[in-house]
Amino acid sequence: MLDKLHEDINKLKKLETIRSEFLGNVSHELRTPIFAVQGMLETLLHGALDDPEVSKDFINRALANTQRLNTLLNDLIEISRIESGDMKMSFRYFPLKDLLRQVVTEMEPSAEQKGIKLELISNHDNIDVYGDKDRIKQALINLVDNAIKYNKQQGKVTVSSQDAEKEAIISVEDTGVGIDAVHIPRIFERFYRVDKERSREAGGTGLGLAIVKHIVEAHGSRVEVQSKKGQGSKFSFRLKK
Ligand SMILES: Nc1ncnc2c1ncn2[C@@H]1O[C@H](COP(=O)(O)OP(=O)(O)OP(=O)(O)O)[C@@H](O)[C@H]1O
Ligand SMILES: [Mg+2]
CATH class of the missing domain: 3.30.565.10 (Histidine kinase-like ATPase, C-terminal domain)
Structure with missing residues (x-):
């Protein structure tokens, strides 16, 4: 009985670790492109907008980062659907x-x-x-x-x-x-x-x-x-x- 309880507690602890690692990874992966976009917009605002060449380059790079964010979110939705058993398969x-x-x-x-x-x-x-x-x-x-x-x-x-x-x-x-x-x-x-x-x-x-x-x-x-x-x-x- 006590052994079983210990086993259950350990399982829960492991799940909790996996969960917080997952959140840590997600936050990190989201932060990278968000910071990139933020940095580019700030640079544009602080003068780069006046240079058409530079501003075009920055806007393109910001766009690439938002596309990356979109892919990342789609993958995350997919993973969570799969893991919660919500992914309906049609054989x-x-x-x-x-x-x-x-x-x-x-x-x-x-x-x-x-x-x-x-x-x-x-x-x-x-x-x-x-x-x-x-x-x-x-x-x-x-x-x-x-x-x-x-x-x-x-x-x-x-x-x-x-x-x-x-x-x-x-x-x-x-x-x-x-x-x-x-x-x-x-x-x-x-x-x-x-x-x-x-x-x-x-x-x-x-x-x-x-x-x-x-x-x-x-x-x-x-x-x-x-x-x-x-x-x-x-x-x-x-x-x-
Ligand atoms: N065909 C391959 N040749 C060499 N390494 C590979 C190959 N496929 C996967 N890997 C390695 O396995 C890792 C995990 O692959 P996975 O497809 O899960 O992630 P990713 O390609 O880095 O990112 P994502 O698929 O989410 O865009 C890759 O980062 C790469 O290091
Ligand atoms: Mg891949």
Whole structure:
């Protein structure tokens, strides 16, 4: 009885720590772009407005920061929906190749902007898989976004699907910086970034993979990661046919 009580108290304490760490992370992530916007507006007000070149640059930078705030808030809403069990999944059969084509088409401009080749490979017809198409699309976009962001100059990103009896295996592979084995178990945690500076420069907050994990696990699957530092990474998961 007493043991059980101690156990419950410890569990509550742990939850409280997680909660306050989460709030700390959120506040920090919000503060950075808000301060940036504030600083730019103040500089404009204190004279930079008189110089059209400078003011345009500052306004563009402020805009980029508000866009970042918007993405961050959307990700936070998504995470809280998932964790409170409010994320309604809608499972149906859908044609896999069509979805993969959509993802590649949507991500093509950002790949091109970074000089990265994005391609789609699949060894089968347009098979139907079972899942929530929109959520799977979102998970894939997050994976492709990372594969582009953490790639090298002239790198390559390959989205592929494989027919494997009762399942399809879907992978996103890159020729990027890779992830050291010690970090792999942690990259799915909220706000975890291997290289904070690099990720922040790339506009990341560390929520993308936490969202991917939740979505894939809600499909009774899990995300597998293979990576070699300096060579690239491959993220895969399976969907039922
Ligand atoms: N394909 C990849 N290659 C190398 N490192 C990666 C790759 N994908 C993820 N990572 C590492 O894992 C971390 C967590 O990824 P995650 O997608 O959760 O966050 P993010 O990309 O930093 O931010 P966000 O996705 O919220 O914009 C990244 O910061 C990066 O260090
Ligand atoms: Mg990401």
